[in-house]
Amino acid sequence: MYAENLEAAEEVIRRLFDPRRTYKKAYISPEIKLAYLQHYLESRWTEIVGENLARSCAIEKISGSELYVRTANSMLANELYMMQQLFLQKINSFLLGRVLIKKVYFHTGSFFRKQQQKEKQAEPPEPPAEYTKCPICGAQMRKGLDMCSICEREQREELRSKLAELLRIQPWLKYEDCLAYYKCDKILFTAVKENLQSYYFERVRCGFADKKESLLAVMFLLEKQPEDITLALYENALTYLRRDQGVSAFGSRLHGKKQ
Numbered sequence: 001m002y003a004e005n006l007e008a009a010e011e012v013i014r015r016l017f018d019p020r021r022t023y024k025k026a027y028i029s030p031e032i033k034l035a036y037l038q039h040y041l042e043s044r045w046t047e048i049v050g051e052n053l054a055r056s057c058a059i060e061k062i063s064g065s066e067l068y069v070r071t072a073n074s075m076l077a078n079e080l081y082m083m084q085q086l087f088l089q090k091i092n093s094f095l096l097g098r099v100l101i102k103k104v105y106f107h108t109g110s111f112f113r114k115q116q117q118k119e120k121q122a123e124p125p126e127p128p129a130e131y132t133k134c135p136i137c138g139a140q141m142r143k144g145l146d147m148c149s150i151c152e153r154e155q156r157e158e159l160r161s162k163l164a165e166l167l168r169i170q171p172w173l174k175y176e177d178c179l180a181y182y183k184c185d186k187i188l189f190t191a192v193k194e195n196l197q198s199y200y201f202e203r204v205r206c207g208f209a210d211k212k213e214s215l216l217a218v219m220f221l222l223e224k225q226p227e228d229i230t231l232a233l234y235e236n237a238l239t240y241l242r243r244d245q246g247v248s249a250f251g252s253r254l255h256g257k258k259q
Contacts, residue, residue: 037100038062041091048090050185057106065102067091073149077106079156083191090187159184163192171196171219196220204241217241 038059046054056076060068069087071077080087087104095101134141134148141148147155159182166181167173175189200217203209209217218229218237229237 034062034064037095041067041094044094048094049087049187052183053185053187060107062101065100067101067104069104069106071106071108072145073152074108075149075153077108079153080106080187083187086187086190086194156188160188160192163189164196167193167196168216171216172223172225174223193220201241204238207242214238 038061041048041062042059045059049057056072057069057080060070062068069080071080084104084106088101091101091104092099130143131140132143133139134151136147136151139148139150146152162182163178163184166178170177175186178184178189197217197220200209200213200220203213204217215226215234218234218241219226221237221241222229222233
C-alpha cells in the first residue's frame, strides 16, 4: 500500500512541475503547487536528512524556488548552512531529479514567529517558555530539549571526529554500514566522507601522497576493500586520480565507468 501511495505522489510531482506537459482541463495556481511540494517533502523529510537530524530541523515554508528550514538552535543552523549544497542535492534527488529548490536557508524561526504574531494579535499571548538544566553540564536550557546547544555542538564535533577516524580505517564504508558503529544522520556522514575523499584525492593529484595515502584514495574512489583491489586496478585508479583535475567525491567514476 505504501509503495502504491509513493508512486501516486511521484506522479503528481511529474504532473505539476514538468514544463513539457500541459493540461487544459484545470488551472493549478502556483500556491497550490508549492503547498503540495512542501507536503511531499515533509512526508519524506526523515528519508532526506536522516532520523537523527529530522528531530532537530523541519521545513518552515517554500517560497518560489527557496526552501526555509527551521532548526532547533542557531549553532545547528550555522553548521547546516556550511552543507547547503549537499542539502540541495539530497532534496532535488527526491524530486525526480528536477531542480525545483535552488536555495535553502536555515534559521531558528524567529522571523516567521514575528510574522505569525502580527497575524494573530487578537489571540492571547503564548505562555512563557519553561526552562530546565542541561543533564550534561547543568546550564539552563529550554524544557523538552535533550541537552543545551553547547553540549549538542560538542557531541556533534566529537561524532564528526569519530566518523573521520572510522573512515580512515574503512574507507569503503557506506552510510548503512556506518550505523553499526555510530548513530548519525546521512548529511553529516556524507560531509565527513566527502571532506576526506577530497583531501586524499588532492594529495594524489599533486604528487604528495605516500603509499598509505595513495591506498586510501584508491579505496575511497572504488569503495572496495584492499583484498578486492588488484595491482592493475590500483595502478589504473592512481593514473585516473593523477590526471583528473576535478575528481568528484560524489559518485566518482573510473575511466567513465566505476570498476
